[in-house]
Amino acid sequence: MAIRALFFDVFGTLVDWRGSIAREVRRLGLPVEAEAFADAWRDAYQPAMEAVRSGARGYVKLDVLHRENLDLILPRFGLGGMPEADRQALNLVWHKLDAWPDTVAGLRKLRETFRLAPMSNGNIALMADMARHNGFHWDAILGADVARDYKPKPGVYLAGCDAFSLKPEECMMVAAHSSDLLAAAAVGLKTAHIARPNEHGPGKGEAGPECPVDIAAADLLDLAERLRP
Amino acid sequence: MAIRALFFDVFGTLVDWRGSIAREVRRLGLPVEAEAFADAWRDAYQPAMEAVRSGARGYVKLDVLHRENLDLILPRFGLGGMPEADRQALNLVWHKLDAWPDTVAGLRKLRETFRLAPMSNGNIALMADMARHNGFHWDAILGADVARDYKPKPGVYLAGCDAFSLKPEECMMVAAHSSDLLAAAAVGLKTAHIARPNEHGPGKGEAGPECPVDIAAADLLDLAERLRP
Numbered sequence: 001m002a003i004r005a006l007f008f009d010v011f012g013t014l015v016d017w018r019g020s021i022a023r024e025v026r027r028l029g030l031p032v033e034a035e036a037f038a039d040a041w042r043d044a045y046q047p048a049m050e051a052v053r054s055g056a057r058g059y060v061k062l063d064v065l066h067r068e069n070l071d072l073i074l075p076r077f078g079l080g081g082m083p084e085a086d087r088q089a090l091n092l093v094w095h096k097l098d099a100w101p102d103t104v105a106g107l108r109k110l111r112e113t114f115r116l117a118p119m120s121n122g123n124i125a126l127m128a129d130m131a132r133h134n135g136f137h138w139d140a141i142l143g144a145d146v147a148r149d150y151k152p153k154p155g156v157y158l159a160g161c162d163a164f165s166l167k168p169e170e171c172m173m174v175a176a177h178s179s180d181l182l183a184a185a186a187v188g189l190k191t192a193h194i195a196r197p198n199e200h201g202p203g204k205g206e207a208g209p210e211c212p213v214d215i216a217a218a219d220l221l222d223l224a225e226r227l228r229p
Numbered sequence: 230m231a232i233r234a235l236f237f238d239v240f241g242t243l244v245d246w247r248g249s250i251a252r253e254v255r256r257l258g259l260p261v262e263a264e265a266f267a268d269a270w271r272d273a274y275q276p277a278m279e280a281v282r283s284g285a286r287g288y289v290k291l292d293v294l295h296r297e298n299l300d301l302i303l304p305r306f307g308l309g310g311m312p313e314a315d316r317q318a319l320n321l322v323w324h325k326l327d328a329w330p331d332t333v334a335g336l337r338k339l340r341e342t343f344r345l346a347p348m349s350n351g352n353i354a355l356m357a358d359m360a361r362h363n364g365f366h367w368d369a370i371l372g373a374d375v376a377r378d379y380k381p382k383p384g385v386y387l388a389g390c391d392a393f394s395l396k397p398e399e400c401m402m403v404a405a406h407s408s409d410l411l412a413a414a415a416v417g418l419k420t421a422h423i424a425r426p427n428e429h430g431p432g433k434g435e436a437g438p439e440c441p442v443d444i445a446a447a448d449l450l451d452l453a454e455r456l457r458p
Contacts, residue, residue: 061394063394115357123392123394124369124371124392124393125392125393125394125395127369128344128368128369128393131368132368137366138369139357139360139361140353140356140357140367140369140370141369141370142353145392146375163352163353163354163374164353164354164357165290165292165352165354166354
């Protein structure tokens with residue numbers, strides 16, 4: 001069955017969260033090791049979502065979890081006294097993460113053939129701001145905020161297919177994380193892995209898939225080439 | 230409080246559903262009075278949604294209601310024998326309705342200043358296809374499919390504000406129907422009326438608001454002029 005839509009993981013796959021946050025931390029002149037701060041903030045991500053995924057906590061947007069996690073890590077970096085307004089502003093760094101160099105051109109090419117949507121744990125406002133920041137043109141914003149749950153719960157992928165009125169096998173999940181692709185494949189989506197070998201720092205990222213995938217691509221332009229109709 | 234986002238009614242406000250459906254009916258050579266067919270199909274719209282709004286029926290997408298309504302009216306027009314595949318194809322006419330002449334340029338201008346989203350009873354796939362057909366660039370697709378209920382239920386408007394993480398008073402509902410604007414205003418949104426005096430045929434449409442509104446505009450370009458920062 002032909003692929004009609006591509007769903008994209010965003011943090012790490014389309015944008016460089018670590019480099020972007022580190023740049024913002026430096027720009028603000030915060031007296032911390034910028035990359036370590038980015039890593040600590042991101043490290044709190046999965047446990048925070050797990051409370052929602054497990055049902056222990058009702059759905060709250062990722063913006064809320066990012067803010068709680070910021071409050072959690074600031075004291076560890078000696079920044080426990082940061083004023084409320086500065087915390088709110090800093091939390092918005094997630095809305096303006098910079099794309100990897102191939103992302104914009106790759107999405108533009110892929111959009112000629114497929115419906116495109118983020119399938120991210122980021123909420124709609126965050127995704128909309130990030131699209132403006134980088135010039136992404138989505139057909140719709142799907143993902144956690146539409147499903148009101150977090151990946152890799154199967155319902156998040158399936159809610160995206162349903163929103164586009166497509167069967168899972170007509171949709172392809174595109175991600176730099178094998179865990180995301182495994183979960184999407186388990187409910188019937190096709191999968192494409194994007195190599196992001198430096199996501200977590202030099203040499204720290206998935207240079208290739210760690211699970212069976214339909215396509216293993218070097219970047220989004222390579223994916224566009226392989227999916228050329 | 231400054232307006233940050235504009236929410237758009239779509240059927241009638243941005244696109245000419247009546248003329249578009251009549252054109253498709255003529256193109257297919259169906260032996261019916263094309264405008265009467267369009268009107269009959271549209272007339273079944275509100276009763277079908279009312280079953281969902283009242284809670285008598287769980288949420289189903291507008292594509293499903295459009296199809297049920299098509300099956301309802303075909304026998305009345307002597308077309309009860311239309312094959313299944315033709316019914317499915319005809320039902321997709323709602324995905325490719327043509328914009329009014331001012332819509333594309335108006336949206337492009339408004340997008341320079343505001344986040345834009347459809348706040349329609351049309352489902353996400355329908356809105357995404359219509360955006361491709363006309364060249365609309367939305368920041369996100371909001372409305373019935375995100376709220377899983379139909380306008381003018383207050384929760385639909387409020388779910389849109391929440392998706393953009395905005396207060397209702399930071400959002401403006403734009404519509405050619407006073408009933409839509411009344412409902413949006415009741416939950417705190419700002420309102421703009423667009424004159425579409427020929428929506429239901431020559432001289433049959435709202436030439437101006439029939440309720441208090443923040444802005445009464447002749448068309449989307451006029452709205453962009455009045456909202457100029």
